[in-house]
Every structure is written in C-alpha cells, then in structure tokens.
Amino acid sequence: MELKRFVVRLPAAAAIERLTEAAAAVPMGLVAHINGQANCARKGIEVPPDQILEIFRPDFAVKVWAADKRAGIDIPIRIHVCEHEGRTWVACRMPSWIFEPYDNPALDAIGCELDEIFARILAALDDVKE
Numbered sequence: 223m224e225l226k227r228f229v230v231r232l233p234a235a236a237a238i239e240r241l242t243e244a245a246a247a248v249p250m251g252l253v254a255h256i257n258g259q260a261n262c263a264r265k266g267i268e269v270p271p272d273q274i275l276e277i278f279r280p281d282f283a284v285k286v287w288a289a290d291k292r293a294g295i296d297i298p299i300r301i302h303v304c305e306h307e308g309r310t311w312v313a314c315r316m317p318s319w320i321f322e323p324y325d326n327p328a329l330d331a332i333g334c335e336l337d338e339i340f341a342r343i344l345a346a347l348d349d350v351k352e
Contacts, residue, residue, distance in 0.1 A: 224315065224319035225313060225314070225315050225316070225319070226312075226313065226314050226316060226341075226344055227311065227312070227313040228313075228347075228351050228352070229309045229311055229312075229351070229352040230310050230311075230312060230347050230350045230352065231310075231351075231352060232350050233271070233310060234270075234271035234303050234305050235271065237303050237310055238275065240347055241301055241303070241312075241343060241344075241346060241347070242255075242275065243346065244342065244343045244344075244346035245277045248342055248343060249279070250277050250278065250343065251277065251280075252275060252276070253298040254274075254275075254298070255274075255275055256273060256274040256275075257273050258272035258273060259271045259273065270304065270306065271304060271305045272302075272303075272304040272305070273303050273304070274301070274302050274303075275300065276298040276300050277299055277300075277301065277340075277343065278297050278298030282332065282336065283297055286332060288328075289326055289328035289329045289332060290329055292324065293321060293324055296320045299314070299315070299317055299320065299336065300314070301313070301314045301340075301343070302314070309352070312347060314344060316333075316336075316337050316340060316341075317333040317334075317336035317337055317340060318330065318333030318334050318336070318337045319333075320333065321333040
C-alpha cells in the first residue's frame with residue numbers, strides 16, 4: 223500500500239504523542255518534529271494543527287545508503303498529522319512505495335522491513351480510528 227491515510231478520534235496533539243511513543247517503542251528515532259502550527263503562530267498566523275514527524279534510525283540509513291545512495295533523499299520517513307474540517311487526519315507514505323521507483327531489490331527488501339515497523343507505529347492509533 224503506497225499511502226496510509228485515516229481519521230482518528232483524537233486531537234492532533236494526542237495523536238502525535240501516541241505516534242512518538244510508538245516510534246520510540248519499536249525502536250525508531252524521532253529525527254525531527256515539524257510543527258507547522260507553532261511555526262505559523264510565531265509569524266502571527268493562526269492555523270489548525272499541522273505537524274510532521276520524521277522518523278528513522280541510523281542503522282537503516284546506512285543500509286539505504288549502501289543499497290542506493292540516491293535514496294538518501296527519501297529518508298527519514300514522514301508521518302503527517304493535521305486537523306482539517308474538525309477531524310484529525312494521519313498520513314504516511316509507506317517505505318516500500320517510497321523506494322519502489324529505484325527498481326533496486328536491496329531497497330525493496332529494506333522497504334518491506336520498514337513497512338512492518340511503520341505499520342506498528344501507525345497501529346498505536348488503531349483503537350481511535352474512525
């Protein structure tokens with residue numbers, strides 16, 4: 223599956239907290255947390271929650287680079303959480319789909335391994351999916 227996208231019955235902040243905890247438990251690292259709402263607020267612009275979690279781990283980065291250095295542009299993997307029209311949306315492009323255009327069996331294997339990990343991270347929200 224190329225894109226997992228779903229709605230949850232939680233505010234964005236609570237969904238972010240669950241996803242961050244799930245990533246740590248897998249274990250994967252939170253490389254960056256981009257908080258678009260907070261960034262806009264610093265400029266006096268009010269927007270609904272819109273955040274991106276960038277998640278990865280150094281050992282996987284080394285594997286990706288060894289398989290195809292060009293694929294470095296596609297890591298870390300991102301999970302987008304936003305509130306839109308009164309609902310909290312979560313979206314993640316799955317790693318196997320991200321690596322598919324490289325047509326590289328080594329990257330395909332890494333993508334499949336990462337798909338399982340990211341599915342476990344996203345599963346932290348299964349009980350609150352609409």
